[in-house]
Amino acid sequence: MWKYYALLSALFAVLTAVFAKIGVKDINSDLATAIRTSVILFITWGIGFAGNYTAEVKGISGHTWIFLNSVRYCHSLRIIIGALLITGGSIVMLIK
Missing domain, CATH: 1.10.287 (Helix Hairpins)
Incomplete structure (x- = not known):
């Protein structure tokens, strides 16, 4: 199944x-x-x-809340860093 x-x-x-x-x-x-x-x-x-x-x-225990918030912050940072990399790549392409 x-x-x-x-x-x-x-x-x-x-x-x-x-x-x-x-x-x-x-x-x-x-x-x-x-x-x-x-x-x-x-x-x-x-x-x-x-x-x-x-x-x-x-x-919900304090340990679980810490873990859930850590996941949220890591996900947010991944999105921000990805956006910065895309933007930086675009700038590099324009400079070349």
Whole structure:
């Protein structure tokens, strides 16, 4: 059964990439990312409320909060450094 889930996951990853490219052709890519992130945030909190998981937030340990925030900061830094590398590469190409 897991093979079917893996295929469906790959299919939806492809569809996500295609729809994201189509969706950002007329608007700023940062705005598109903010919109997609907001939609995902809304959906995941909806799942949390529907499953009544929100009561478990009080029981999350300090260690877990540190780990979750570390992941968030590392992800943010990866995006910032990637953007700087892309921008720097563009500048280098213009100079040459």
